[in-house]
Amino acid sequence: MPSNLPLDPPLSVTPLLDTQPSHGVGRWTWLLLVIYFISGMTGLAYEVLWARMLSLQFGVSIFGVVIAVAAFMGGLGGGSLLGARWARRSLSPLLIFAALECGVGLYALGIPWLQQTVDGALGGGGAQASLTAWYALQGGVALLLLFIPALALGASFPLMLKALESGVASPRSPLARMYGLNALGGALGALLPLLLLPVLGWSKATYVVAGISLCVAATAFLLSLRLRHPRQTPVTEPVDAAAALPLPIPVLSLLAYGGVGAAALMLQVGWTRLFGMILLRTEYVLAVLLAVFLVGIGVGSLVVRPGKRTGVATVWFAILPVLAGGMSVLGLACLPWLAEWVEQARFTSLAGALWQQGLAVAALTLPVTLVLGAWLPLLTARLGGHPAVAPWLYGINSLGAALGAMAAGFVLIPWLGTPATLCLAAALLFVCGRLLCIPATCMGALVSREAGCRKWPARGMAWAPKTLVGRASWGAMALLGVLVWQGRLYELPPVRTLLPVAQAGSQDVYLHEDAISITHVVERPDGQRLLLADLQRMDASSDPTAVEAQQNQARLPLLLHAAPRSVLFLGLGTGISAAGSLPFSPLARTGVELSQGAITAASDWFAPVNHNVMQQLRVVRDDARRFLRNDTAYYDVIIGDLFHPDLVGHSALLSVQQFQRARARLTGQGVFVQWLALNQFDAGSLDIILRSFRRVFPNAVVFMDGFRLALVGPRNTLQGAPAVLANLNRLAPAEQMAATGGEGAWTWLGRYWGDIPQSAGPVQDEWAPQIEYRLPRARYAAAVPDTMAVPTAAKAGAQHSGGRDTLNLGNLLITLLERRPSLPQAAAALHVPAAALPDFERSYVASFLAVRSWVMALSGDDSGQPQRLMRLAYEANPRDRWIGFDLADNMLATLPQAIERGIDKRSALRTILQIRPDHAEVLRALWQMEKDAGNHQAAQAYLARLKIVSPLGR
Numbered sequence: 001m002p003s004n005l006p007l008d009p010p011l012s013v014t015p016l017l018d019t020q021p022s023h024g025v026g027r028w029t030w031l032l033l034v035i036y037f038i039s040g041m042t043g044l045a046y047e048v049l050w051a052r053m054l055s056l057q058f059g060v061s062i063f064g065v066v067i068a069v070a071a072f073m074g075g076l077g078g079g080s081l082l083g084a085r086w087a088r089r090s091l092s093p094l095l096i097f098a099a100l101e102c103g104v105g106l107y108a109l110g111i112p113w114l115q116q117t118v119d120g121a122l123g124g125g126g127a128q129a130s131l132t133a134w135y136a137l138q139g140g141v142a143l144l145l146l147f148i149p150a151l152a153l154g155a156s157f158p159l160m161l162k163a164l165e166s167g168v169a170s171p172r173s174p175l176a177r178m179y180g181l182n183a184l185g186g187a188l189g190a191l192l193p194l195l196l197l198p199v200l201g202w203s204k205a206t207y208v209v210a211g212i213s214l215c216v217a218a219t220a221f222l223l224s225l226r227l228r229h230p231r232q233t234p235v236t237e238p239v240d241a242a243a244a245l246p247l248p249i250p251v252l253s254l255l256a257y258g259g260v261g262a263a264a265l266m267l268q269v270g271w272t273r274l275f276g277m278i279l280l281r282t283e284y285v286l287a288v289l290l291a292v293f294l295v296g297i298g299v300g301s302l303v304v305r306p307g308k309r310t311g312v313a314t315v316w317f318a319i320l321p322v323l324a325g326g327m328s329v330l331g332l333a334c335l336p337w338l339a340e341w342v343e344q345a346r347f348t349s350l351a352g353a354l355w356q357q358g359l360a361v362a363a364l365t366l367p368v369t370l371v372l373g374a375w376l377p378l379l380t381a382r383l384g385g386h387p388a389v390a391p392w393l394y395g396i397n398s399l400g401a402a403l404g405a406m407a408a409g410f411v412l413i414p415w416l417g418t419p420a421t422l423c424l425a426a427a428l429l430f431v432c433g434r435l436l437c438i439p440a441t442c443m444g445a446l447v448s449r450e451a452g453c454r455k456w457p458a459r460g461m462a463w464a465p466k467t468l469v470g471r472a473s474w475g476a477m478a479l480l481g482v483l484v485w486q487g488r489l490y491e492l493p494p495v496r497t498l499l500p501v502a503q504a505g506s507q508d509v510y511l512h513e514d515a516i517s518i519t520h521v522v523e524r525p526d527g528q529r530l531l532l533a534d535l536q537r538m539d540a541s542s543d544p545t546a547v548e549a550q551q552n553q554a555r556l557p558l559l560l561h562a563a564p565r566s567v568l569f570l571g572l573g574t575g576i577s578a579a580g581s582l583p584f585s586p587l588a589r590t591g592v593e594l595s596q597g598a599i600t601a602a603s604d605w606f607a608p609v610n611h612n613v614m615q616q617l618r619v620v621r622d623d624a625r626r627f628l629r630n631d632t633a634y635y636d637v638i639i640g641d642l643f644h645p646d647l648v649g650h651s652a653l654l655s656v657q658q659f660q661r662a663r664a665r666l667t668g669q670g671v672f673v674q675w676l677a678l679n680q681f682d683a684g685s686l687d688i689i690l691r692s693f694r695r696v697f698p699n700a701v702v703f704m705d706g707f708r709l710a711l712v713g714p715r716n717t718l719q720g721a722p723a724v725l726a727n728l729n730r731l732a733p734a735e736q737m738a739a740t741g742g743e744g745a746w747t748w749l750g751r752y753w754g755d756i757p758q759s760a761g762p763v764q765d766e767w768a769p770q771i772e773y774r775l776p777r778a779r780y781a782a783a784v785p786d787t788m789a790v791p792t793a794a795k796a797g798a799q800h801s802g803g804r805d806t807l808n809l810g811n812l813l814i815t816l817l818e819r820r821p822s823l824p825q826a827a828a829a830l831h832v833p834a835a836a837l838p839d840f841e842r843s844y845v846a847s848f849l850a851v852r853s854w855v856m857a858l859s860g861d862d863s864g865q866p867q868r869l870m871r872l873a874y875e876a877n878p879r880d881r882w883i884g885f886d887l888a889d890n891m892l893a894t895l896p897q898a899i900e901r902g903i904d905k906r907s908a909l910r911t912i913l914q915i916r917p918d919h920a921e922v923l924r925a926l927w928q929m930e931k932d933a934g935n936h937q938a939a940q941a942y943l944a945r946l947k948i949v950s951p952l953g954r
Helices: 026-058 063-089 093-125 131-165 175-226 251-278 285-303 310-333 335-344 350-382 389-416 418-435 443-447 468-486 544-559 596-604 624-630 650-654 656-664 683-696 721-729 733-739 745-749 771-781 792-801 809-819 823-829 834-858 865-876 881-893 895-900 905-915 920-932 936-949
Strands: 017-020 231-234 507-513 518-523 529-533 537-541 566-570 588-593 618-621 635-640 666-677 701-705 708-714 752-755
Touching: 026 063, 026 093, 026 131, 026 175, 026 285, 063 093, 063 131, 063 251, 063 389, 093 131, 093 175, 131 175, 131 389, 175 285, 175 350, 175 389, 175 771, 251 285, 251 310, 251 335, 251 350, 251 389, 251 418, 285 350, 310 335, 310 350, 310 418, 310 468, 335 350, 350 389, 350 771, 389 418, 418 468, 507 596, 518 596, 529 596, 537 544, 544 566, 544 635, 544 666, 544 701, 544 708, 544 721, 544 733, 544 745, 566 624, 588 596, 596 618, 624 650, 624 656, 650 656, 650 771, 656 666, 656 683, 656 708, 666 683, 683 708, 683 771, 683 809, 721 733, 721 745, 745 834, 752 809, 752 823, 809 834, 823 834, 834 865, 834 881, 865 881, 881 895, 881 905, 881 920, 895 905, 905 920, 920 936
Parallel strands: 566 588, 566 635, 588 618, 635 666
Antiparallel strands: 017 231, 507 518, 518 529, 529 537, 666 708, 701 708, 701 752
């Protein structure tokens, strides 16, 4: 803390220079403001890019956001305090500003290389550390790396303020204009990465922003040479400190304004979590929220007019805390309305979604941010308006903001939850705002040199004058407190309130929130349970069809190995996928899952449908990338779960680097299988993943299970049919049936889709990601199909993907059909024995007909041809579950028409049951029919079968 600007006024001091204002700056004021506007733009662009960079370490969570924001705000605060000393001593503040801006640009040019180097070093060095210790290590290093350039950006504030002050002829300080324009530039900078990242990738986008910083530095340097320096006159006689120094700033005012900064960033982190859960489930959440936040601060600073009338100032400082705290609470109360609007709205493009949802965010947050923007110029004027006061307030506020971000992300949200954290931030805003009213009764004595005031009065520290406005502010906050308590705004609303269409009638049965995600388990009216990550991303369902689809994710990889002894699951979800491994024995099972909420849900809430597999599984709570990097064991089979590829961090799980890590942990004949949900991809994005996978696994092949693609990467070569048959032959007959899900070996081999063709084009790289920018545009641009026309397999995939907007599955399937090899080519690739060719042919043709039928159904063909193709597929291979379910669903859907033609309902249902004996809806209908008819024995038999098929169903 500089000794010549203490919090308590000194008795005397001897200044070194008497600085007279320059007369050469005034006509360049507009250019200085433009320079600082662009500086604000680059600063916030850096912050968004840094947060994106940290997502590579911390995955999809608010860790990266919190650390980036904390480093940025902490650097701004410390830099402002440091720059205040430089500004007072500098002969040319603009020259120092240019040097700092140049340093930031050069540092930013090296950050991509530096971060990759540090990431590699920490990845190996933290092998033995726990997940918490690893996060702490990564976070500490990231804070240090990002604090350095932020410190330089913060020091620019007092330097530019002095440069502007020396050229302003009017007595009014340029603080409001400078602060407001810088914030508006920051809003533009927050959005700039949205344009650069999809086109250039992270590293090149950083280079572009760094280039802009260097241009700003060059312009400031040239301008500093042109401007006349201030005239300095040595001072030899001691003078009164009060006459020579800026007015002292009371300690309580500094602490209170630091608390305002802490509350502001607690709000920002909380809003990022909540709005990221409801809106814009993509890379773009942080950027849009920052832009809206800074627009409010900038406009609030520009429109405020600090007055000299004490009464007006008193009213303002009584109203500001109520507005800030009250609007924060009211915005939280509007959360269900916002979620309902987003669920039912239809956006035809990503730009439209960003624009409309950004306006919705602005409607809820701008009132608060406008107040936050107005506070600095008002408080500066209230404390005397001296130029050196603003840097101290700005610095302390930014340091408080850094602490508030850390407290919210790492303590309050995991401990209290996001809504309670927002309520606490609102209360802190009000309390600190009221503390800032304390100097009102003492300001005259404090600032009056004639009164001889040398320090803050010990008495008279009354709160704002007991006026009607002051009492009304306390009353308003009391009413808001009642609203929070009675409306339970400190709790997250039920899922059925936030998603009144998709989850109508559901009940919350489990909620876990930490800094990783918000995990819900909800129970639908029919008794089935869903696992929701961050509300709208459905990770799994206990519906019987979805259960089979998830278990297949373990069946296929384990079948393709001749004798698997160990398996590693990268991602557990509900544990249902891992349950597909239970028939294979002996088998050592290991599961890696980052979300503690998912681990608990799998153990406690999905045990009936995952057959208590968690008791036979070694669960490691860790990031999948860190685990593979540090693990020393080798596995026969590694299975990559379905991920949401358009989310930050998740796309890195589909990168070349991640595939290399998986390959390094395979045994000699090991197999790695990465599952993809086809309804999450467009053709271009899918090709990027296929190309990335083939780069690491040159002998990779593809299987298709329903609407899910299995990328199969053998460590050496795929053994094909001989391995599958040898694997099954070592199992008992009952285990063979369970291992294939009752479909048989040839059904699975018939789902072979050929190798991955070699192609030119981009790959998914951790440091140059592709798909997380392509997919949001494709998702919002896609049409929403009629759910009645979507086949059963597609519905199961859509449940897992969690997307309301579905990509063009039909076109994607056509592309895959065109790439499928001929029957002889497939038989040769899989080494199918000659005696088994008829069985393989039936399965291979059946899967082809089924996909053709789905393509026609997705295109809206109602001629009956899709149903005829599906029946032919069933006749070719009745054991194929997807074909049987699709045919059974079609028969059930047309049951009313069949009854009108005179067909007996009971007979029709039994016919459907012959096709799919495990069809839960048909079993339920027959149970109810026999129960109503008084056939209790038959009803009990159907009920017993239904409980086996659907343990959680009502």
